[in-house]
Amino acid sequence: MDGSATAYGPLAQAVGLIKLMRPKQWIKNAFVLAPLAFSGSFRNLDAVTHAFEAMVLFCIASSATYIVNDMHDIDHDRRHPTKSRTRPLASGLISVRSATLLLLCLYALLICGWFIAPKVVLVIAAYVALNLAYTFVLKHQPVVDIFTIAIGFVLRVYAGAMALDVPVSSWMFITTLCLALYLAAVKRRQELSQNGSESRGVLKKYSVALIDRYAEMSATGALLFYSMFVMSSRPELVITVPLVLFGLFRYWFVVEALDGGESPTDALLADWPLLLTVVLWVGLCGWVLWPAGG
Structure with missing residues (x-):
């Protein structure tokens, strides 16, 4: 099988090398x-x-x-x-x-x-x-x-x-951890529900119900700690909290109703309301944090 790469032309192999690096995942x-x-x-x-x-x-x-x-x-x-x-x-x-x-x-x-x-x-x-x-x-x-x-x-x-x-800020660290736990838990959930436990050995130790609880706990923590971070360090960003809440809701909708989420990157790029929410959050953060008189 290793030698089968010679059956492909140089251009195909160049594309394969780029694909091997998974540039789409760089968004993370x-x-x-x-x-x-x-x-x-x-x-x-x-x-x-x-x-x-x-x-x-x-x-x-x-x-x-x-x-x-x-x-x-x-x-x-x-x-x-x-x-x-x-x-x-x-x-x-x-x-x-x-x-x-x-x-x-x-x-x-x-x-x-x-x-x-x-x-x-x-x-x-x-x-x-x-x-x-x-x-x-x-x-x-x-x-x-x-x-x-x-x-x-x-x-x-x-x-x-x-x-x-x-x-x-410690709040930023814990917020990032909770958000990442949420995304990772959802990824495992979708792997288990879509492909079964045979697709990954560790999935045999999980159930969809258990991972759902992990995801819900992590999403709640992400929202809570982000809100506390904003109110303690950047109170002017409190107007971004509803966008974060909507983003969490929308992502779970993509997972539950549209059967996405196995790849957070694919879920983000494929769902325009979710992508728009992220763009609006980035833009709003930039506008609010831009120095006065700049």
């Missing part, structure tokens, strides 16, 4: 920019540059973790009804050798990133280590698997703070 790395927005530093060109450098480095790191995961799961993915066709390694579009070379290039870029943003790369190193542990061990442990995914988002926010050398 926008969490790196949260400290830039809430610290009010987005009018400072140096701060914006540092924040986007951190986000690019996180995109590289997240792509590397996806490649490691796909290489580890290649045999399982080949037996999966969907992944056997959509994953470049499992489908034979990309060889393991090509994936390994791409992985080494991405790691080399991260090492080069040390000379640009050493504090950020230290956080990224923790993220890479966490995801290696997830790929080989932690994703098979119930509850731990969901928290591991969520901690990855917290590390993104922390990397953004390190890039700007600014403190991050």
